[in-house]
Amino acid sequence: MGSYRKVALLGKGRLGSAVLEELVNNGFTVTVLSRNSSGIKDLPSGVEAAQVDYSSQDSLVEALRGNDVAIATFASAHLVNQEAIIEASIKAGVKRYIPADWGSLTTDPKARTLPMNYPLVKVQESLKKKADTGLLEYTIFSVGAFLDFLLDYPFILDLKTSLIKIFDNGEHPFSSTSVHSIGKAIAGALNAPEATKNRNLFIHDTVLTQAKVLAIAKKYSPPTVQWTEIRVDAQQEFEQALKNVEKDPTDFRLIFPLLQASLLSGKYRVAYPEVDNELVGLPFLMDEELEKKFAAKFQHD
Template identity: 35%
Template sequence: MSEIKSVAIAGASGTLGPHVLKALIDAQFQVKVLARSKKPGEFDAGVNVVEVDFTSVESLTAALKGIDAVVSTVAGTAIKTQTVLIDAAAVAGVKRFIPSEYGSVTTNPKLEAFPLYENVFKIKHHLQEKANAGQLTWTVLACGAFLEFLFAPGEASLLDFTDRKATLLDEGDNRLSSTSLATAGKAIAGILKNLEATKNRVVKVSEVILTQNQLLKIAERLRPGDNWEISKVAASAVLKEGLDELSAGDFSSSAIFKVINGTGLAGETYGSAYDETDNELLGVKELTEEDLKKFVVEKLA
């Protein structure tokens, strides 16, 4: 397979998108941003932004002519609409498609039974159909939970650093792979420089494998005078509660994160910790204990 020179990115203004855009530019790829509309100042002056209709194969095909690879970083309800982008990529002769997933979902087939993850699996199956027909190749990047989310206030955080509260799932020792947004971006650039080694498969990267107890111990060592309020809940109970709420029509972030946490922090049940990775292939370095301390110190301030 010939090398990748030109890359189109969808979702470049989202959470992960800017990091992917920077990594692709830094890696000397010719980058085209696909956007619903051009907004002044949204991207640097030198970035090539093209307006497209994401519901139209014709519009997207025209924008993808001459493009070697497509990277999607769309989020939320836009996940399921990637089928149109994939179809257009196939028609335009795109060589490699990287869909928006970036978690641990399709690394474990057990998760396909959950409605929350249904669209992610549909996209992967759609890509495989195109690959089987010889129309394009694909790579899914599994990078675990984004490190920034695990330390930020909110439902994705492993610990409540602000109020010094820790709700441990099971005993707090369930392992979870995590990667920063910037490193995920660099890993995507690495995929596009290693086409054969990453062809039609899930590649795994992990900067660090975390547990809640691990972070709690670091916090207690850094601030020995702080009193943490610690409670425990079964990961299976959190998952069931989230699934029940979704089944009842509650699609709030609370219900969604109960499912995410109930699967992601369920230990080996859903395989959220990567002991074998493609770190070396993609140039990803693991974080040290000192690196972790820096994250915790910032949150304890």
């Protein structure tokens, strides 16, 4: 077993809750940090809670003190606060920081200049500098698209309208991982601290394409459902989405199409050719299990 047993978890949303469950299952001592009391209710037995003011260094340092690892699982709205948390982690004696960088293409050198990646690239560079000087270790996880969320939003296809906008025949592959698998991978990485120190780890449950998801949708949708397929040129969609975001980089309604085009256009490294699943003890999701996960969603909706 590794020596990093005490973990501060920053944020308890859908990802944070799954990570918390997996850390507890693997015997870690966890303290959940939250800016409001509602975020630290109903915690599993033995899990500590700390209310924290993210705008106060003193509050952050106090909440982080005594922990070996800080894991950021908060919402994207707080990504810009990570530098302050990293500084507080160093002051508190935290050994390793796992940033809120749970993306498909944030670590692809070709995608560094995309507007939504800018704050994450800054954090990556900051962590590397601090690791070089021995102030703090890091582990960055590239996890692909969140498997749990794929069908909740009209990203790959739109369940509510039975419509799919198909990029280049839906042939471009992308990695995908569930939130619980991310939790398992984090636990596995902390149990192998030397092998995962100052590294970007690539993990996935499975590799998907739009065509594959559509085939499952057609197989399991009720007979009354007719899928509308709109075929688009991926490069054109990407270029238009990028132009639109430049008008207002803070508008998520403009960022969403750019994220979609970036993932589905085949332009970037979003299907990981080599993964670290074995290192962190994460099995792959078999096609039958994947179909089972998706089938319930299509039949229900």
